[in-house]
Amino acid sequence: MNYDEAYSNADFIKGAEAYPKRWAADAASWREKADARLDIPYGTHARQRFDLFSPKGIPRGLVVFVHGGYWLKFDKSLWSHLAEGAVARGWAVAMPSYRLAQEVCIADITRDVRSAVLAAAAQVAAPIVLTGHSAGGHLVARLLCADANLPADVAERIVGAVPISGVADLRPLMHTAMNKIFDLDEAAATAESPALQPLALTVPTTVWVGADERPVFLEQSEALATAWNVPLHIAPGLHHFDVIDDLQNPESGLMETLLGGG
Known part of the structure; x- marks a missing residue:
């Protein structure tokens, strides 16, 4: 297998180069009209910040959305518009940035x-749902693992999770050029693979992936759903870059799965 090709998304999506500019424009437009508190710190590093988008009135809950980018790029500023669906349903949404793999x-x-979720939970006293895309899907799945050691007062507030198009087993990434930055060996890759770690929080979880994604992302999503014995939803007609668009639509199937009756 050519692992670099297998794990490349942009090379197989028509017009892929236009997506980041569109995301940035849509996110900036949403921030202008949203009830937003920006750059709330959860640590001392410049990237250890999160944005919090609030609905009218008391929030029914808190969604934490973690962005993707192969742990190598992007930040919270590109994804603000994805809070729209949850906010319309009365939920607050926290979107953190995090340090990147070039540095850590x-x-x-x-x-x-983990620190971002704890800080966001301190801002909104309500049930919590975790979701994230790509690398962010991996990261929110990791928080459900036993070694995340979430404090009991936060863990008991987590009522659901939807990892979207994540990498659940990091061992194949050891064979990609990206590993020059990740520096993963067998032990590190295994330790950071949700599909290979004990599940600690048995909250309602659905693994979500686009039907038109690269085969390895379908395989990764199936591996996590199988390991955890949770539902797998394969969204028809969607690829790795547009599978998250339905987070903007409060009536979408993705939002219904994420928030249920909430």
Whole structure:
């Protein structure tokens, strides 16, 4: 297998180069009209910040969305518009940035997201749902693992999770050029693979992936759903870059799965 090709998304999506500019524009437009508190710190690093988008009135709950980018790029500013669906349903949404793999290891990024969730939970006293896309799907799945050691007062508030198009087994990434940055060996890759770790929080969880994604992402999603014995939803007609669009639509199947009756 050519692992670099197998794990490349942009090379197989028509017009892929246009997506980041579109995301940035849509996110900036949403922030202008949203009730937003930006750059709330959860640590001392410049990237250890999260944005919090609030509905009118008392929030029914808190969604934490963690962005993707192969742990190598992007930040919270590109994804603000994806809070629209949850906010319309009366939920607050926290979107953190985190340190990137050029500076820290993936285990450190997992710890960043853990800290972000704890900080966001302190801002909104309500049930919590975790979701994230690509690398973010991996990161929110990691928080359900036993070694995340979430404090009991936060863990008991987590009522659901939807990892979207994540990498659940990091061992294949050891064979990609990206591993020059990740520096994963067998032990580190295994430790950071949700599909290979004990599940600690048995909250309602659905693994979500686009039907038109690269075969390895379908395989990764199936591996996580199988390991955890949770539902797998394969969204028809969607690829790795547009599988998250339905987070903007409060009536979408993705939002219904994420929030249920909430």
